[in-house]
Amino acid sequence: xxxxxxxxxxxxxxxxxxxxxxxxxxxxxxxxxxxxxxxxxxxxxxxxxxxxxxxxxxxxxxxxxxxxxxxxxxxxxxxxxxxxxxxxxxxxxxxxxxxxxxxxxxxxxxxxxxxxxxxxxxxxxxxxxxxxxxxxxxxxxxxxxxxxxxxxxxxxxxxxxxxxxxxxxxxxxxxxxxxxxxxxxxxxxxxxxxxxxxxxxxxxxxxxxxxxxxxxxxxxxxxxxxxxxxxxxxxxxxxxxxxxxxxxxxxxxxxxxxxxxxxxxxxxxxxxxxxxxxxxxxxxxxxxxxxxxxxxxxxxxxxxxxxxxxxxxxxxxxxxxxxxxxxxxxxxxxxxxxxxxxxxxxxxxxxxxxxxxxxxxxxxxxxxxxxxxxxxxxxxxxxxxxxxxxxxxxxxxxxxxxxxxxxxxxxxxxxxxxxxxxx
Amino acid sequence: xxxxxxxxxxxxxxxxxxxxxxxxxxxxxxxxxxxxxxxxxxxxxxxxxxxxxxxxxxxxxxxxxxxxxxxxxxxxxxxxxxxxxxxxxxxxxxxxxxxxxxxxxxxxxxxxxxxxxxxxxxxxxxxxxxxxxxxxxxxxxxxxxxxxxxxxxxxxxxxxxxxxxxxxxxxxxxxxxxxxxxxxxxxxxxxxxxxxxxxxxxxxxxxxxxxxxxxxxxxxxxxxxxxxxxxxxxxxxxxxxxxxxxxxxxxxxxxxxxxxxxxxxxxxxxxxxxxxxxxxxxxxxxxxxxxxxxxxxxxxxxxxxxxxxxxxxxxxxxxxxxxxxxxxxxxxxxxxxxxxxxxxxxxxxxxxxxxxxxxxxxxxxxxxxxxxxxxxxxxxxxxxxxxxxxxxxxxxxxxxxxxxxxxxxxxxxxxxxxxxxxx
Numbered sequence: 098x099x100x101x102x103x104x105x106x107x108x109x110x111x112x113x114x115x116x117x118x119x120x121x122x123x124x125x126x127x128x129x130x131x132x133x134x135x136x137x138x139x140x141x142x143x144x145x146x147x148x149x150x151x152x153x154x155x156x157x158x159x160x161x162x163x164x165x166x167x168x169x170x171x172x173x174x175x176x177x178x179x180x181x182x183x184x185x186x187x188x189x190x191x192x193x194x195x196x197x198x199x200x201x202x203x204x205x206x207x208x209x210x211x212x213x214x215x216x217x218x219x220x221x222x223x224x225x226x227x228x229x230x231x232x233x234x235x236x237x238x239x240x241x242x243x244x245x246x247x248x249x250x251x252x253x254x255x256x257x258x259x260x261x262x263x264x265x266x267x268x269x270x271x272x273x274x275x276x277x278x279x280x281x282x283x284x285x286x287x288x289x290x291x292x293x294x295x296x297x298x299x300x301x302x303x304x305x306x307x308x309x310x311x312x313x314x315x316x317x318x319x320x321x322x323x324x325x326x327x328x329x330x331x332x333x334x335x336x337x338x339x340x341x342x343x344x345x346x347x348x349x350x351x352x353x354x355x356x357x358x359x360x361x362x363x364x365x366x367x368x369x370x371x372x373x374x375x376x377x378x379x380x381x382x383x384x385x386x387x388x389x390x391x392x393x394x395x396x397x398x399x400x401x402x403x404x405x406x407x408x409x410x411x412x413x414x415x416x417x418x419x420x421x422x423x424x425x426x427x428x429x430x431x432x433x434x435x436x437x438x439x440x441x442x443x444x445x446x447x448x449x450x451x452x453x454x455x456x457x458x459x460x461x462x463x464x465x466x467x468x469x470x471x472x473x474x475x476x477x478x479x480x481x482x483x484x485x486x487x488x489x490x491x492x493x494x495x496x497x498x499x500x501x502x503x504x505x506x507x508x509x510x511x512x513x514x515x516x517x518x519x520x
Numbered sequence: 521x522x523x524x525x526x527x528x529x530x531x532x533x534x535x536x537x538x539x540x541x542x543x544x545x546x547x548x549x550x551x552x553x554x555x556x557x558x559x560x561x562x563x564x565x566x567x568x569x570x571x572x573x574x575x576x577x578x579x580x581x582x583x584x585x586x587x588x589x590x591x592x593x594x595x596x597x598x599x600x601x602x603x604x605x606x607x608x609x610x611x612x613x614x615x616x617x618x619x620x621x622x623x624x625x626x627x628x629x630x631x632x633x634x635x636x637x638x639x640x641x642x643x644x645x646x647x648x649x650x651x652x653x654x655x656x657x658x659x660x661x662x663x664x665x666x667x668x669x670x671x672x673x674x675x676x677x678x679x680x681x682x683x684x685x686x687x688x689x690x691x692x693x694x695x696x697x698x699x700x701x702x703x704x705x706x707x708x709x710x711x712x713x714x715x716x717x718x719x720x721x722x723x724x725x726x727x728x729x730x731x732x733x734x735x736x737x738x739x740x741x742x743x744x745x746x747x748x749x750x751x752x753x754x755x756x757x758x759x760x761x762x763x764x765x766x767x768x769x770x771x772x773x774x775x776x777x778x779x780x781x782x783x784x785x786x787x788x789x790x791x792x793x794x795x796x797x798x799x800x801x802x803x804x805x806x807x808x809x810x811x812x813x814x815x816x817x818x819x820x821x822x823x824x825x826x827x828x829x830x831x832x833x834x835x836x837x838x839x840x841x842x843x844x845x846x847x848x849x850x851x852x853x854x855x856x857x858x859x860x861x862x863x864x865x866x867x868x869x870x871x872x873x874x875x876x877x878x879x880x881x882x883x884x885x886x887x888x889x890x891x892x893x894x895x896x897x898x899x900x901x902x903x904x905x906x907x908x909x910x911x912x913x914x915x916x917x918x919x920x921x922x923x924x925x926x927x928x929x930x931x932x933x934x935x936x937x938x939x940x941x942x943x
Contacts, residue, residue: 117577120577151603154600154607158606158607165598165614166595166596166599166600168595169596169599172589173570176574176588179588180577180581180585180586184578191588196664
């Protein structure tokens with residue numbers, strides 16, 4: 098009899114039949130005696146269509162108006178889901194992000210949720226209605242302007258609602274059956290994880306696993322909301338993202354949760370930096386001013402003969418040109434020799450909370466890569482993660498060899514991909 | 521330096537190029553030193569597309585959710601217009617009906633505006649922005665629900681904003697050059713009216729002239745807002761709807777403003793009604809209970825021999841089946857003989873404030889119809905209007921003969937139809 102919050106992405110709402118299927122799922126939960134609150138994304142490709150419209154009238158549309166435009170997408174899908182529910186004999190009330198009390202900061206296009214005041218939702222639940230909320234959007238606290246939350250916004254909306262409503266669970270419906278030990282398109286024998294911890298899921302998301310967005314997991318972790326990632330196309334149990342996966346289970350938690358990969362980064366090397374105090378700081382200051390997000394950073398020890406060092410770092414490819422330009426502007430000042438840019442790289446990460454208590458993981462990982470003939474270019478580690486940069490063409494081999502080395506392979510194929518991919 | 525309110529319908533916003541053209545027109549007015557507030561409809565056929573989506577998920581969608589869905593249409597167009605303005609180097613702020621302070625009653629699908637509190641609009645104007653408002657929508661005063669205003673809603677939004685902002689003028693942009701003395705598709709020599717009074721425009725609108733909606737004109741009349749109906753496809757002056765068209769002009773106002781026609785009505789005759797007190801009342805009570813809107817009503821004197829009378833009335837064809845069913849249910853009670861239903865009728869109306877002071881209009885009108893071989897079925901008059909019901913097939917002849925008889929024909933063709941028709 099608790100509150101269940103669900104999230105359906107665009108691929109689960111591609112057309113009228115999909116909307117009706119989602120409505121039936123929602124009604125089942127209501128019939129089972131729960132109060133149901135649902136966050137929805139825009140239907141299928143409708144966000145792309147709105148973007149096309151915008152770029153048809155202006156090459157650089159103002160962010161405020163872009164948010165006004167894009168929020169129409171979720172408005173349409175939430176009304177349709179409410180209608181489909183009504184057609185099944187239940188009543189639903191749809192609410193925009195603003196009506197649902199999703200309060201954000203004022204950064205159009207990538208606003209952060211700063212509060213949720215779900216008064217209208219609790220009133221509607223109290224009246225026996227199913228509540229549908231437009232995901233991905235809110236209203237700014239100070240200016241009362243409509244904002245959008247950026248990538249993964251509807252996942253974040255769902256978890257934020259679950260936290261504000263003290264829901265029993267936040268179910269994230271997607272087009273795969275859950276979180277897998279690796280991308281099933283690369284590792285056919287990837288296994289679905291029954292449970293995974295917030296911290297592991299955070300690392301997986303940060304390292305390229307696209308199933309849940311970082312902000313959504315972080316919001317769940319902070320508020321201790323169990324997140325159930327599952328498919329809207331099947332009735333299978335998915336993956337539970339929880340605080341302590343071992344809790345209540347008899348099985349010991351596996352050492353490694355999974356292998357993630359990411360092909361969206363590029364590497365920049367600043368060659369021949371004078372090895373003096375403050376030179377590195379000046380470089381990273383310039384990159385910060387240019388609003389580039391760096392990931393891994395490596396500085397080699399300087400060759401004693403020259404007192405010159407090389408600094409390498411990775412960053413999203415989309416930030417590549419900005420970063421190169423920012424560095425070029427300070428070449429005379431810093432006195433480095435040259436810049437190298439490489440976007441034919443990939444990152445492969447091994448993630449598992451069990452690493453903390455099990456030595457030897459690194460050597461086993463590197464050994465597996467060596468056996469597969471994969472050369473390691475850069476290394477970065479956290480307490481529960483080891484990431485390496487490799488040649489983009491060797492990403493698949495690297496993922497497969499690591500997956501096998503840590504006995505993650507399932508005995509039969511578990512992964513089914515049902516549709517496209519939503520936002 | 522006053523405030524100009526403009527309204528652009530769906531046919532003026534059919535695609536990206538149309539949106540850009542509208543943006544250029546808006547910017548011209550801003551450049552001329554005015555503050556500009558613009559009400560927009562949904563683009564082209566987008567409302568029909570949303571209706572199709574709704575009926576794809578539910579045969580009878582709840583009115584609340586239908587309003588939530590349809591209001592997405594204006595949201596999209598207002599954001600695009602604001603973007604296109606920004607691309608011309610001016611700043612625009614778009615506002616939903618709710619944000620613009622359009623307060624309505626709670627009747628979803630055909631809400632009435634009860635107040636306009638344009639605080640955010642005046643603030644934005646004060647900051648130098650052009651303001652774009654989503655037409656056709658508002659928020660209910662008591663329940664804070666999103667509502668739509670029904671047919672002609674964006675015209676009404678524009679006039680209501682003009683009244684609240686004490687604007688100098690409300691410009692209604694459409695796909696014809698103004699209000700004509702008759703439908704140019706029927707009378708090629710129809711003349712564009714330079715000015716027309718509110719009361720004449722009200723009668724024209726009520727009698728089938730589709731260019732302005734009744735509610736919009738009524739709102740303008742009550743608040744004495746000059747309405748300028750003109751084409752978004754030309755730079756021509758259109759028709760001014762004002763309190764006193766003769767004011768400031770040297771020319772005497774013409775006796776007849778125009779000839780309107782309407783093919784959307786049907787006629788029902790209740791044959792053989794006992795001529796007793798209360799029988800007619802019972803019939804119209806039943807029709808009122810069935811929520812049918814009656815137009816003309818005629819009761820013949822009863823034949824002395826039988827004490828039976830016939831009652832005929834006209835009503836929108838869309839209400840025809842409902843009315844027939846309501847009347848059938850009371851046949852035994854009232855004791856009438858039978859019902860006749862005729863939807864092959866048309867209404868032709870002669871409208872002019874000059875009728876008041878010029879006798880002989882009726883005989884001249886009927887004489888013209890007789891010469892054209894048009895038979896009159898029913899007659900109804902007001903102080904400034906004479907309407908007749910004729911055979912649907914004879915509507916064109918009736919309009920043409922009346923138009924000529926009252927010397928309304930222009931010496932050359934003035935009317936150009938540019939596009940489709942918006943809401």
